[in-house]
Amino acid sequence: MVGRLDQVFREEWGRVLATLIGFLGDFDLAEEAAQEAFAIAADRWSRDGIPGNPRAWLMTTARNHATDLIRRERVRTAKFRLLAADDRAEVPMNTTLFPDERLELIFTCCHPALAVEAQVALTLRTLGGLTTDEIARAFLVPEPTMAQRLVRAKRKIKAAGIPFRVPPAHLLPERLDAVLAVVYLIYNEGYGGRDELAAEAIWLGRALAELLPDDPEVRGLLALMLLLDSRREARFSDGELVLLGDQDPSLWDTEQIAHGRAELDRALAQGGRGPYVLQAAIASLHAEAPCDWAQIAALYGRLGHLTGSPVVELNRAIAVAEAEGPEAGLRIVDQLGLDDFRYLHSTRAELLRRLGRIDEARDAYRRARQLTDDGPERRFLERRLTELAT
Amino acid sequence: MMYVMLIYQGPALERQAALPEEQQKQVYADYQGINQTPGVTPGVPMGLPENATTVRVEGGKTLTTDGPFIGMKEAVGGWFILEADDLDAAIEVAARVPAARYGGAVEIRPSEVYW
Numbered sequence: 001m002v003g004r005l006d007q008v009f010r011e012e013w014g015r016v017l018a019t020l021i022g023f024l025g026d027f028d029l030a031e032e033a034a035q036e037a038f039a040i041a042a043d044r045w046s047r048d049g050i051p052g053n054p055r056a057w058l059m060t061t062a063r064n065h066a067t068d069l070i071r072r073e074r075v076r077t078a079k080f081r082l083l084a085a086d087d088r089a090e091v092p093m094n095t096t097l098f099p100d101e102r103l104e105l106i107f108t109c110c111h112p113a114l115a116v117e118a119q120v121a122l123t124l125r126t127l128g129g130l131t132t133d134e135i136a137r138a139f140l141v142p143e144p145t146m147a148q149r150l151v152r153a154k155r156k157i158k159a160a161g162i163p164f165r166v167p168p169a170h171l172l173p174e175r176l177d178a179v180l181a182v183v184y185l186i187y188n189e190g191y192g193g194r195d196e197l198a199a200e201a202i203w204l205g206r207a208l209a210e211l212l213p214d215d216p217e218v219r220g221l222l223a224l225m226l227l228l229d230s231r232r233e234a235r236f237s238d239g240e241l242v243l244l245g246d247q248d249p250s251l252w253d254t255e256q257i258a259h260g261r262a263e264l265d266r267a268l269a270q271g272g273r274g275p276y277v278l279q280a281a282i283a284s285l286h287a288e289a290p291c292d293w294a295q296i297a298a299l300y301g302r303l304g305h306l307t308g309s310p311v312v313e314l315n316r317a318i319a320v321a322e323a324e325g326p327e328a329g330l331r332i333v334d335q336l337g338l339d340d341f342r343y344l345h346s347t348r349a350e351l352l353r354r355l356g357r358i359d360e361a362r363d364a365y366r367r368a369r370q371l372t373d374d375g376p377e378r379r380f381l382e383r384r385l386t387e388l389a390t
Numbered sequence: 391m392m393y394v395m396l397i398y399q400g401p402a403l404e405r406q407a408a409l410p411e412e413q414q415k416q417v418y419a420d421y422q423g424i425n426q427t428p429g430v431t432p433g434v435p436m437g438l439p440e441n442a443t444t445v446r447v448e449g450g451k452t453l454t455t456d457g458p459f460i461g462m463k464e465a466v467g468g469w470f471i472l473e474a475d476d477l478d479a480a481i482e483v484a485a486r487v488p489a490a491r492y493g494g495a496v497e498i499r500p501s502e503v504y505w
Contacts, residue, residue, distance in 0.1 A: 113477055160500050161391035163476035171478065 005045060008054050009038060014131035014207070016058045018105040021126075022164060024066055027154045030124075032069060037062035061265045102127060103166050103211045106204075110179045111162045119151035119182050125150055127207070128200050138189065138197050176212075180276065181220050183208065187225050198229055207264070216272025219263050226260030227283035227306065229253075241380040249289045257287050278303045292324035310336050314344055326351040342371035346381065362388050392473050392501040393480045395487075397469035402492035417488045424470065424486055431471040439465035467494070471501070 013034070020030035037058045080095045096265040121139075135144035156162070167175040176374075182372045185202045190197030205222040210237045212218045234251035235242055264280045282299045285292055300316035303309075313336055321329025338344040349364035365385050372378045406417050439458040442465065446453045458465035461492040467489065474480045477498065484496035 111477075113481075159502070160498070161393075161474075161476045161480070163478055165479070 004050065005042065008050060010129060010203075012055055012058055013038065014102050014105070014127040015100060016055065016062060017126055017129075018101040019059060019099060020062055020066065022099065022101040022104060023063070027126075027157060029069060030062075030065055033062040033066035034058075036065045036110070038218075041220075080206040084232075099163075100211070102207060104164050106179055106208070107166055107354070108157060108164050108177055110164055110175070110182045111157075112178055113160060113162055114156060115120060116182070116185070118149055118156075119148060119178070120185055121149050121184055122153050124186065124200060127204060130200065132194075134357060138194055164239050176215070176217070179208070180217060184225075184276075187228075192230065195232070198225070198232070199224055200230060214270065216270040217274045217276045218268040218275060219267035219270065219271050219275035223260045223263035223267060223280035224276055224283055226256055226263060227280060227287055230256040230260060230287060236376065240345075240383075244286060244291075254289060257284075260284065275303060276305055278306070291322070294318050297323055310338050311341070311343075314338065314341075314347060318347055321351055321354075326354040330355070340371065342368050342377075345371065349384070353384070358388055391476060391480070392454060392471065394501050395470050395472050395480070395484060395490050395497065396466050396497040397470075397487055398464065398470040398495045398497065400463050400492075400494035402489040402494035403467075405492045406488065411467050420486065420488050424483065427472075427486075429473040430483070431473075433469040433471065436466070436468050439467065464502045 013283075016037070017030055017034045020034055021027055024030050024033075039057060040061055041054070045051070045054075061211055062206065085351070106107070106123060107128055112120045114122070121135050124135050124138075125132065132147050132150060133143050138144040139390035140145070166172070166260055183201050186197055186204065187201035190201060202225050204229060205218075205225050209217050209222045230253040231244075231247065231251075233253065234247035234249070260280070261284055264277070267277045278299055282296055282303070285296050285299070297316055297319035300312055300319055304312040313332065317329045317332035317336075320332060330348070331346050333344065333351065334346060345364045347367035349361050349368060352358075352364055362385065365381055365388070369378060369385070371379045372381060399406075407415060409417070424430060439462045442456045442458045444457060444459045472480055472483055474483065480498050484490060484498055487496045490496050
């Protein structure tokens, strides 16, 4: 019962909140009303069971609560300053047909006039339904800091007049890039072992693919996250990092790989050749044993063309090292100006180690360790250094 | 929504002065275009920041200093008022201000009623 309740809440929070924001024109009011409705539901439904149309129930309850809040506010304030939401709340809301305004919501949360950290936090809070405390813990900041970040973001949306809408066609590609970047950023925060963020990002990716079914990059991102995530169990052993070459393929989630590949195929069929589709294609090749490293290197080459990113070039170097030997990979690595990037040094270290240039390898591992925070990645580097000392 | 649009020239004035005459005319035409855009109330033309005087009051005492509050390059160079539907519409107008593309910038401030 509790599991089913959680699932309903999970599915409905973003939708209910989005509709309320669209209807009330106010983030805070909508959030407070939604919270109240969900709290009443948690109490009543666990006793009496879930109603036939939980969304309509939540929406009606939240709306009534919002109307109460507005009335109370009106009585409380001496000045009769009109809230933007005032008139709208008096209009009866059609409680049988709710527009799905989650897209409006995510585009508003990921508006470029908000700082990226604020975009991420707001997206997780409003669409993901994570509590402020959960988001704070996921990003390792104190709860009041995260609460402040959310308050400031919501205040700016209101004060600066950030629109609640899906951007018009001429802005859409750029704005969609920002949305995808936020979702992928959330995924990457989770990649280092914080599973709840990875799962959250995949959930958001699925919702986006459902809302924008014809966009190949949206699908490409979903495919990419599914394929990367399918190897999650194999990437860690007792909390320690395991590199791809050492992973046990029997721990890969084959069902999820199939799911990711199906999404990738659809993206390719839609003509997708963008960065997320290419990365998904690479992740799909990674989930094969043995890997076709030459093809992976070629795909990284195309991705590098598209993005001009030295990080992509570093990844190409790793693939080239696997396909043609460490020397060829090292030649590419040594041309990259990424001195503050820990993976440059860990990659160099690994290639030097394979070439038997132990002293240089040790220096590179030390530099990588210097740039890496505590956690599985750092412990992995420590182990390598210990191995090289003997 | 009412927005106050603050124009920062940065290096834009120098760069515009170095342009061929044809392009300089385009810059003037573009500013005129902004002024004639529906929703825009042009501000009165502002003199150069080096001719500005900054006034502060500390402990009841008026302190007057030569120049803008911050550096010349970072000083506000002009302003106008824009009535627009939302921030996206304001961003589109801001992007048409020549200073924005010659190394300066436009800051968009929602107007506020304080009293």
